[in-house]
Amino acid sequence: MATLENGFHLRTEFHRDLTVNRLLGEGGQGEVYHVAYDGRPAALKWYKKDSLKNPAAFQENLRQNIMRGAPSREFLWPLDLTGWERGSFGYVMDLRPEGYYDITDFALCHVRFPSYKAVIDACLSIVSAFRILHNDGYSYQDLNDGNFFINPRNGKVLIGDNDNVAPDKTETGIVGKPRYMAPEIVLRKNMPDSLSDRFSMSVILYMLFCLNHPLEGQRYLVPALTPALEEKLYGSEALFMMDPDDRGNAPNPTVHGNSIKVWNCLPDYMRKIFLDAFSRKALEKPSARPSEAVWLNTLTRFRSEIVPCACGNEIFTQDGRPCRCEKCGQPARIPFRLQLSQYAIPAARGSRVYRCQLGICDAKDALNPVAMVVAKENRPDVLGIRNKSDRRWDAVTTKGEARKVAPEETIPLKDGIRFSAWGETIEILSNGPESAAP
């Protein structure tokens, strides 16, 4: 039942006109309306009466967030507040654009990502946004599957429900949603902070890859999941379904086929970061959880190692070396690889090197592409690497001559060329003549 009728009008705190057009949806805490805000379409979240523990403090926190502005463009940030009407209040935000879907839509396969690259892009957007938020000293506090809107085509992400964003450990009265709360929150040992956000974020990342909840293995299948058992499952006895040392919560082959399929194909470093995020140590000790920066490095590496096959499959290469497509058996054409300081990635058309792969950087710059492998115009078989950054590279040619590579300039892929940017050197290495055959 809508609390506000269509046509309901009010003036906001920032003296803008707002008129309710229609009810869009309803959650536990409140309702969301389509409204005309200052003459343009927007969304209004309206709190249910008595749904907040301390509405005045909650409203003040929202006001502070509005004044500060969105941490990054991924956040569907509060823009304006209403005054008190009919015993409650609300805030204004932008509408969710077309083409964006809930995590639940992906989890229940109403919508699918076209590729794992798109999955990784979505994960990267999520991690990057939370890194920026956390670096500012704030935490999201109520991170769950209902907060994200994802465009499957390009992996772009929007984060809604930013009304609980508050300085670390602030009591907003909301501790989180069951299944997504970190063990220390489930067990009421701590208040939500950026480290508990990290746990919830890792759950979302695992879900996007495997369409399973990482803690809902065999144990989840008990005939009756009582609140006491839930507290064990997500709290005191939390156990990752892929924990190699304790198979007590291992995947059930019938129910958790997704995890089994995907896990076996993930590269070692992806498995490692999930094992680190859900190790017994990290479940008990929030500070042991991988940081957003580590997630970014790992996910960008994974993205770099995926090469599309002509058959449509995505091939996960290792260390930039040629290999065969496990679906069609054809060799993947990877004539060159790019040697970074820690690992090598394939130099295939569309391969990118991100700023965060070149050492420590500002959170806002982490996902800026620095270099991209492109094909020569009219010659799709001739590849080069383009400077996508805004500064010049120092390159060394195969003959040992130094030269500069300007932004947007492309250099050929040739064995032995080295270039450096931000103090990191990247070397182009040939994978041998046979790997160049089409």
Place this chain on the structure above:
Amino acid sequence: MPTTNELTDMPRKDLHIFYVLDTSGSMEGTKISALNHAMDETIEVLRTISKQNGDARLKIAVLSFNTGAEWITKNGPEYLEEHFEYEYLEAGGLTDMGAALDELNSKLSQHEFLGSMMGALMPVIIFMTDGYATDNYEEALDNIRQNRWFARGTKIGFALGEDADVKMISSIVGNSEAVIRVTDNELFRRLMRFVSVTSSMVRSRSSTADNAPTGAEILQQVEGIPEEAKVRLDKDDYNPEPKAQEEDDDWGDDKW
């Protein structure tokens, strides 16, 4: 690597919603019609919720009672997302509440209605009556209170019309604050929907609470319950549910 198309939807627990509905003779006329419409609308809304709910898959079971009790969902609870059609009930006969409780008790078991590969959450049980029990319901109530699914489930009662035994329904759901008394058919229809929706979404809600909500807590979250519809009986006037014993639930527990 499997393609993204090779994965199947995320496994979800079953959340059962039981409706125990009075179809005795006194329901004849506008009341049974209001009940049928309420159920029809409720089921449509729950179907949509289930499709969008990543936390639980909703199943419905309907028990109709008059002279004796009979499952409308004869083959056990049905998934709402699959083909399920509500068949309109007809009124006639006595108000054998005790028979309804016995029948419900016999099916609240993992070996009966609550068995599935995924396992179940604590059920939601919604009762509706417009009269006084015509059999000995007290004994049946004592029995069903021993059933852990019943004891831990979320129980809510509707007392429809002036003649409904509010004390009986309060005893059955265990708390008079989990009972709504409505005389207006339109209000009943609306509240039946709101109560069902709120109960079905409890797990999807960011919360401050630690426990599964009681029926009384659900009603606190439902907006639009007029003051006069709220029932507040003195504890001595009915048979409140005893405080649940603290049990140490375990993974291997098979007593369900």
